[in-house]
Amino acid sequence: MSSLPGRFVRRLAPVVVMVTVVVACGGDGGGSDTLAPLPTNLSTTTASSLVPMVTTTGVPVSTTTSVVETTTTVPAAAKLVLRGDSLGDVRFGVDAEGAIAYVETLLGAPDSDSGYVDAASEFGSCPGEQVRGVQWGDLLLLFGDESEVASGRMHFYGWRYGPVGATMPEPVGPATEGGVTLGATVNEVLAAHPDADVFNDDVFGAGFDIDSGARGLVSGSLSNDAPNGVTLALFGGVTCGEWSSGI
Numbered sequence: 001m002s003s004l005p006g007r008f009v010r011r012l013a014p015v016v017v018m019v020t021v022v023v024a025c026g027g028d029g030g031g032s033d034t035l036a037p038l039p040t041n042l043s044t045t046t047a048s049s050l051v052p053m054v055t056t057t058g059v060p061v062s063t064t065t066s067v068v069e070t071t072t073t074v075p076a077a078a079k080l081v082l083r084g085d086s087l088g089d090v091r092f093g094v095d096a097e098g099a100i101a102y103v104e105t106l107l108g109a110p111d112s113d114s115g116y117v118d119a120a121s122e123f124g125s126c127p128g129e130q131v132r133g134v135q136w137g138d139l140l141l142l143f144g145d146e147s148e149v150a151s152g153r154m155h156f157y158g159w160r161y162g163p164v165g166a167t168m169p170e171p172v173g174p175a176t177e178g179g180v181t182l183g184a185t186v187n188e189v190l191a192a193h194p195d196a197d198v199f200n201d202d203v204f205g206a207g208f209d210i211d212s213g214a215r216g217l218v219s220g221s222l223s224n225d226a227p228n229g230v231t232l233a234l235f236g237g238v239t240c241g242e243w244s245s246g247i
Helices: 096-107 186-192
Strands: 016-020 048-054 060-066 069-073 117-121 124-136 139-146 151-161 197-201 205-211 217-222 231-237
Touching: 096 124, 096 139, 096 151, 124 151, 186 197, 186 205
Parallel strands: none
Antiparallel strands: 016 069, 048 060, 117 124, 124 139, 139 151, 151 231, 197 205, 205 217, 217 231
């Protein structure tokens, strides 16, 4: 399978929102329970107050009302921002073990690790003499001994997110600084990154490049270059000449 000159994404990682609703109860024993209204702002907030009420008999009644309490959970992998010079806080050029240890703190142990193999391998024709691929689901980190940022030592020099091997990306969360992730349409890519270059190459097929200046180039492959074309994979750093779908 050909290595596209870029990488793929979908709109910001899903955010899990847990909503707890507390009912407001009548105080005379004969009243009915009603749900408290949902707030328009989903920031975490809790409030309670005593609201004086008067029954038809003129007797004051005290009712306690609790406003909706919400909790927002962001996936740990959302810290792995997809950039042209790094993955999250790990810059290209750092030693392999340090980069792997950082990702492990967020995602746990990798699903596979090729160890160091010949640069012409299942990852394609990579620069230098050796390459190593370490994979968490659909996220692949590449290490080698030769790139634009270092030479003669093993270092982190590239990442690939996608294509998706199941019905949902694994892990969920990695996205560009503009929020583009796997599954994003061409329209969504351009909305997040107006200067993105969308193309349809005779060799590589449909894709896009996001030039973030000093941050480097993030690329993506697309199902097609129409407005509803979908991001299939995203790439940063070294992309080898040919690559397979996994280790």
